[in-house]
Amino acid sequence: MANFTPPFPLDRDARRRGEDPQEMEALFGRVLSYIYHALPDPPVTADGDLCILFDDDGGGIDRLSLLPDTLLGNIVSRLPIKDAARTAVLSRRWRPIWRATPLVLLDTHLLPGGDDVIPNHLDRASSSAVVAAVSRILDAHPGPFCCVRLTCCYMDEHRAPFARWLKLFAVKGVKELFLINRPWPLEAKTPIPATLFSMAELNTLYLGFWMFPDTTGLLRGAAFPRLRELGLCSVYIDAWDIEFVLSRSPVLEILSFEGLFLPLRLRLVSNSLRCLQVHSCKLDSLTVVDAPRLERLFLRTYESEGLKNRIKIAHAPALLLFGNFELGKDELQIGRTIVKARTGADPSATITSVKTLDVDVRFGIRSDAKMLLIILRCFPNLERLHIHSKNTTESTGRLNIKFWQESGAIKCVLSRIAVMAFHDFRGERNEIAFLKFVIESAPMLRMLMIVYANGYFGSRDEATSKTKALFAGKRANDHCLLAVCENMQADGGLWNFQKGSDFSCRDPFGIVQCSSFGVGHWYV
Known part of the structure; x- marks a missing residue:
C-alpha cells in the first residue's frame, strides 16, 4: 500500500482530528483490500474474448452465427460487459441477442484497463466515468441482470443516480448484487435506501461501507424471498436489523460478516442457514438459538475491550465445522453449561455432530492447555483437528508429555482423529510434548501436517530435524503420514467467504499457501 493515494486530500481533515494522514491512507487501502479478498469470485472474467475465425483473406463462413439463440445468448452472458455490447455490431443476426440475454455487469470492466482487479486507488474522474457508463447500460x-458488481464508484458523490439504479435493479430482476462503497474518510454512515427490500429476485447480496436501512419502519411485506447468500462488510447494522433480515429471508443459507463497525450481538434463529462466517469483527455475543441446518460456524474476531467473546450453542444438530476458537479469549457455552477448565468435563456439554475443529492455543499458558483438554472432550466425534500455536511472552511453566498423559481419556483422540494440522510450529518443548502425546495416543491418525511459523527456520533440514524426533518413540499408528511445510504468510492470510461457504470443500481450514520448503510427504 506504499503507493496508495486517496481520491481526496485528507491532510487537513486528518490533522483536525489529530490523526496521521499517511496512517489513514494506509488503513483505507488495507481495509479495502480485506473486503475485496473476502468477496466471491465474479462469474465472468476479462481474460475471455469473443473470437470469430476467418480465412487469411478476411472472408470465410460465419458458422458461429448459425448457432441457436440459446447458445448465442449463453456466449454473450459470459463476456465482459463491453464485449457483450459489441456483439451487436457483428451482424444483423447478433443485434437482438444482447438485449435478450441476462448480463453480468462488473464496473471494473468499464475502467480504461478493463480487467478483473478492483483498484485500491481510483480518482474522481474515473469514478464519474464509471457512474455514467453504468447508467447508460441500465437504460x-x-x-x-445475472450479476451487478459495483466496486469502483464513490457513491456518496452520486446519490441520485445510485438511488435510481436501485429502483432499476428491482424492476430488471437483478439476481446477484455487490455494492461496495468508497467512503472518504473511512466511514460507513451513508444509509443505503430501503429500496433494497423490493428486489424480489435477489439471491446474492454483498454490501460494503454502508449504513444498513432502519428496519423498524419497514412495511410488513418487506422481505428477501429468494435471498440465499448475504455478506455485510464494514457496515453499520444493529442487532435487531440482523434479526429482521433473518426472519424475512426464508431460504438464506450463507451469512457472512467482515469488519462490522459495531460489536456484533447475534441471536441466530433460522430454519435455512447452513453457514455463518464472522471475520475481523468485535463479537459481543453469538447465540445459536435454533439453527437446525447450520453446518459451518467460522469465527475470526477481535477482542472487545478485554471482554471474552461469548459463544452459546443451544440447538445446532447438523453442525460439522467449528472454529476458529481462541482459548483464553472466547467463552463457549453448550446448552446450559459454560465450558471452563476448572469445572472438568461435563457429559451434557458435548456436540457430537462436529467433525472439524480449528482452535488457537498458547502452549506456554497452563490454563490454555487445560482448556484444550476440555474442549476436545466437548467434540467426541472429531475427525479433523487444526491447532494454531499462538506465540506469547507470558509463561506459566513447561508442560511435559506426562501432563497430557495424566489428563485422562479423550475420546476423539483415542478413536476418531484421522487428520491433524499443527500451525505456526516453533519447535518449543510444550508444543513437542503435545504432539508426542497425540502421536502416541491416536491410533486412527493417518496424516499429521506440521506448518512452521513464517520465517522461523532457516532451512528445511533445520525444520525437519525437530519433527523427526517426534516419531522416535512409541506410535499409535506406524503408518501415519507426515507432511511438513512453512506458512508463507506471517499472519496466517486473509479469509475468503467463498472458500468458507464452498460445501464441496470438506476442510476449508486446510493449508492454502505453503512454503519455500515445499511440502514434504514421507513415512517415518
Missing part, C-alpha cells in the same frame, strides 16, 4: 438493456 439500454431491459434486463434481467
Whole structure:
C-alpha cells in the first residue's frame, strides 16, 4: 500500500482530528483490500474474448452465427460487459441477442484497463466515468441482470443516480448484487435506501461501507424471498436489523460478516442457514438459538475491550465445522453449561455432530492447555483437528508429555482423529510434548501436517530435524503420514467467504499457501 493515494486530500481533515494522514491512507487501502479478498469470485472474467475465425483473406463462413439463440445468448452472458455490447455490431443476426440475454455487469470492466482487479486507488474522474457508463447500460438493456458488481464508484458523490439504479435493479430482476462503497474518510454512515427490500429476485447480496436501512419502519411485506447468500462488510447494522433480515429471508443459507463497525450481538434463529462466517469483527455475543441446518460456524474476531467473546450453542444438530476458537479469549457455552477448565468435563456439554475443529492455543499458558483438554472432550466425534500455536511472552511453566498423559481419556483422540494440522510450529518443548502425546495416543491418525511459523527456520533440514524426533518413540499408528511445510504468510492470510461457504470443500481450514520448503510427504 506504499503507493496508495486517496481520491481526496485528507491532510487537513486528518490533522483536525489529530490523526496521521499517511496512517489513514494506509488503513483505507488495507481495509479495502480485506473486503475485496473476502468477496466471491465474479462469474465472468476479462481474460475471455469473443473470437470469430476467418480465412487469411478476411472472408470465410460465419458458422458461429448459425448457432441457436440459446447458445448465442449463453456466449454473450459470459463476456465482459463491453464485449457483450459489441456483439451487436457483428451482424444483423447478433443485434437482438444482447438485449435478450441476462448480463453480468462488473464496473471494473468499464475502467480504461478493463480487467478483473478492483483498484485500491481510483480518482474522481474515473469514478464519474464509471457512474455514467453504468447508467447508460441500465437504460439500454431491459434486463434481467445475472450479476451487478459495483466496486469502483464513490457513491456518496452520486446519490441520485445510485438511488435510481436501485429502483432499476428491482424492476430488471437483478439476481446477484455487490455494492461496495468508497467512503472518504473511512466511514460507513451513508444509509443505503430501503429500496433494497423490493428486489424480489435477489439471491446474492454483498454490501460494503454502508449504513444498513432502519428496519423498524419497514412495511410488513418487506422481505428477501429468494435471498440465499448475504455478506455485510464494514457496515453499520444493529442487532435487531440482523434479526429482521433473518426472519424475512426464508431460504438464506450463507451469512457472512467482515469488519462490522459495531460489536456484533447475534441471536441466530433460522430454519435455512447452513453457514455463518464472522471475520475481523468485535463479537459481543453469538447465540445459536435454533439453527437446525447450520453446518459451518467460522469465527475470526477481535477482542472487545478485554471482554471474552461469548459463544452459546443451544440447538445446532447438523453442525460439522467449528472454529476458529481462541482459548483464553472466547467463552463457549453448550446448552446450559459454560465450558471452563476448572469445572472438568461435563457429559451434557458435548456436540457430537462436529467433525472439524480449528482452535488457537498458547502452549506456554497452563490454563490454555487445560482448556484444550476440555474442549476436545466437548467434540467426541472429531475427525479433523487444526491447532494454531499462538506465540506469547507470558509463561506459566513447561508442560511435559506426562501432563497430557495424566489428563485422562479423550475420546476423539483415542478413536476418531484421522487428520491433524499443527500451525505456526516453533519447535518449543510444550508444543513437542503435545504432539508426542497425540502421536502416541491416536491410533486412527493417518496424516499429521506440521506448518512452521513464517520465517522461523532457516532451512528445511533445520525444520525437519525437530519433527523427526517426534516419531522416535512409541506410535499409535506406524503408518501415519507426515507432511511438513512453512506458512508463507506471517499472519496466517486473509479469509475468503467463498472458500468458507464452498460445501464441496470438506476442510476449508486446510493449508492454502505453503512454503519455500515445499511440502514434504514421507513415512517415518
